[in-house]
Amino acid sequence: MTALLTVDRVVKRYGGLAAVDGVSFTLGAGDVLGLIGPNGSGKTTLLGILAGTHDPTSGTVTLDGRVCSGRGAHRAVHAGIARTFQTTRLFGGWTLREALRLARRENRRPADVASDERIAALLALDGLLDRPCTSLTSAAQRLAMIALALATGPRVLLLDEPAVGMDTAESAALARAVRDVADDLGVAVVVVDHNMHFLMPLADSVLVMASGTVLATGTPAQIRADEAVIASYLGET
Amino acid sequence: MTQVLVDGIFLGCLFAVVAVGLTLVYGVMEVPNFAHAGIIVLAAYTTWSVSQAGAPFVLAALAGIACGGAVSVLTEVLAYRWIIERPAAAPAVALGLLLILQNVALRLYGGAGRSLDTPYDTVLLRFGGVTLPGVKAALIVLAVASLGALHLLLTRTSLGRAMRAVAQDREAAGMLGIPMRRQYMLAFLIAGLLGGVAAIAYAPTFQISPYMADEVLLSAFVVVVLGGLGSVWGAVTGGLLLGIVQGFGAAYVSSAYQSAFGLLVLVLILVLRPDGLRSTNARRVA
Ligand SMILES: Nc1ncnc2c1ncn2[C@@H]1O[C@H](COP(=O)(O)OP(=O)(O)O)[C@@H](O)[C@H]1O
Ligand SMILES: [Mg+2]
Numbered sequence: 092m093t094a095l096l097t098v099d100r101v102v103k104r105y106g107g108l109a110a111v112d113g114v115s116f117t118l119g120a121g122d123v124l125g126l127i128g129p130n131g132s133g134k135t136t137l138l139g140i141l142a143g144t145h146d147p148t149s150g151t152v153t154l155d156g157r158v159c160s161g162r163g164a165h166r167a168v169h170a171g172i173a174r175t176f177q178t179t180r181l182f183g184g185w186t187l188r189e190a191l192r193l194a195r196r197e198n199r200r201p202a203d204v205a206s207d208e209r210i211a212a213l214l215a216l217d218g219l220l221d222r223p224c225t226s227l228t229s230a231a232q233r234l235a236m237i238a239l240a241l242a243t244g245p246r247v248l249l250l251d252e253p254a255v256g257m258d259t260a261e262s263a264a265l266a267r268a269v270r271d272v273a274d275d276l277g278v279a280v281v282v283v284d285h286n287m288h289f290l291m292p293l294a295d296s297v298l299v300m301a302s303g304t305v306l307a308t309g310t311p312a313q314i315r316a317d318e319a320v321i322a323s324y325l326g327e328t
Numbered sequence: 329m330t331q332v333l334v335d336g337i338f339l340g341c342l343f344a345v346v347a348v349g350l351t352l353v354y355g356v357m358e359v360p361n362f363a364h365a366g367i368i369v370l371a372a373y374t375t376w377s378v379s380q381a382g383a384p385f386v387l388a389a390l391a392g393i394a395c396g397g398a399v400s401v402l403t404e405v406l407a408y409r410w411i412i413e414r415p416a417a418a419p420a421v422a423l424g425l426l427l428i429l430q431n432v433a434l435r436l437y438g439g440a441g442r443s444l445d446t447p448y449d450t451v452l453l454r455f456g457g458v459t460l461p462g463v464k465a466a467l468i469v470l471a472v473a474s475l476g477a478l479h480l481l482l483t484r485t486s487l488g489r490a491m492r493a494v495a496q497d498r499e500a501a502g503m504l505g506i507p508m509r510r511q512y513m514l515a516f517l518i519a520g521l522l523g524g525v526a527a528i529a530y531a532p533t534f535q536i537s538p539y540m541a542d543e544v545l546l547s548a549f550v551v552v553v554l555g556g557l558g559s560v561w562g563a564v565t566g567g568l569l570l571g572i573v574q575g576f577g578a579a580y581v582s583s584a585y586q587s588a589f590g591l592l593v594l595v596l597i598l599v600l601r602p603d604g605l606r607s608t609n610a611r612r613v614a
Pocket of ligand 1: 109110132136
């Protein structure tokens with residue numbers, strides 16, 4: 092099977108600093124990749140490149156054989172790569188349904204995009220579609236951001252620290268929702284998070300970054316046992 | 329008293345139309361668009377020259393409004409677009425564009441003031457003890473109609489909703505798949521059309537010259553800050569407030585200090601409400 096998403100030697104420099112320094116990996120439909128690493132290791136920057144927000148200094152991102160990096164955020168979304176942000180960013184007084192409708196309108200893709208109700212059910216947001224986003228709990232707002240990403244009809248979903256500020260029950264519900272999105276919609280997911288109790292059971296494979304480079308990749312079990320990873324990252328937490 | 333109020337409302341409508349154009353552009357692109365005054369000038373001259381050429385006034389007015397929209401979009405495509413990553417350069421670019429547009433007007437039409445004749449020049453409306461010249465009544469009607477149309481656009485169409493999303497959070501809007509450039513162009517188009525409306529509405533009450541809009545621009549910027557940067561309804565209420573205050577100040581204290589009253593209101597409001605009348609980030613262009 093050929094990969095859905097191919098990231099090939101991607102580099103992003105800010106002046107003298109290489110925030111991302113030659114990262115490569117591939118991802119198939121329905122796969123969940125956990126992306127971990129210390130603060131400042133380049134995870135958010137890498138997601139920004141995948142999502143078209145940043146142009147890579149070199150390297151390419153290919154979706155289904157088509158290069159989609161370096162063309163701007165909206166083109167990446169149209170190509171099928173959607174993201175959420177590390178901080179909650181929704182549209183103030185709007186209801187979730189209004190925001191979903193806009194996301195849909197901007198992505199004229201056929202009926203394969205899940206309906207509002209289906210998205211709400213997948214994310215356990217049923218009944219909250221017609222409330223202003225600001226009236227939702229902070230955990231529901233994090234899920235609402237994922238709902239917006241799904242309304243663009245993505246094939247790859249990038250989640251930047253989605254479990255931030257969630258308690259154990261909320262992050263467990265989030266993990267189930269992400270799994271369902273991957274399994275039911277066949278979406279490939281990249282999840283960044285520091286919470287190993289959340290991430291390790293969810294991920295099919297894990298990629299560890301350190302100073303912009305790939306320190307290790309493997310299954311969650313392999314990563315837990317990896318001494319270099321323990322020394323540089325897991326040992327600290 | 330009522331007469332002063334009506335005159336204030338006239339002035340307020342003018343400020344509102346100009347300020348809404350400024351605040352819309354500020355809301356989506358965070359540019360202080362001083363060049364807006366140049367757009368008004370070129371739109372006014374276009375109306376004047378088309379009408380000099382013998383075209384009916386309505387046609388000349390439409391040509392002026394269209395010119396406003398077109399030149400405004402040009403400033404975005406040729407200049408502002410290229411400095412979106414460098415917001416600190418925006419004021420300098422905006423001032424440069426203003427000088428260019430004013431000098432274009434100077435080259436094409438010379439420095440002499442022109443007066444624009446309208447079919448409603450001689451109309452004088454009277455109700456109660458209040459008189460309202462046709463040109464002023466026309467401005468109020470045009471302002472209400474164009475701001476009403478804008479309201480419908482922003483709330484009822486997906487382009488308008490996308491505009492509000494961009495104004496709230498550019499990056500988050502990009503993530504919904506909204507093309508920024510389309511929205512920037514749209515904001516400048518609407519601002520330019522409103523500039524054209526302002527031009528044809530108020531040129532007949534003053535004189536057309538390359539510098540005709542400088543003072544209005546200043547007042548409109550006061551209004552934009554008053555109303556909260558990026559807030560359309562803040563600009564409308566702020567415009568009316570400023571117009572009425574300036575009207576009363578001119579009538580009861582001294583017309584020499586008309587603009588000073590506006591600045592006084594600005595200082596007062598900023599002391600009482602530092603973010604302006606309506607500014608919450610979530611309400612930008614809403
Ligand atoms: N716009 C930027 N300009 C300069 N440096 C940046 C910029 N964005 C990120 N960086 C730097 O790149 C490195 C990686 O940051 P980031 O991708 O946010 O890491 P992470 O998400 O893993 O914490 C950090 O050293 C950060 O300071
Ligand atoms: Mg980060």
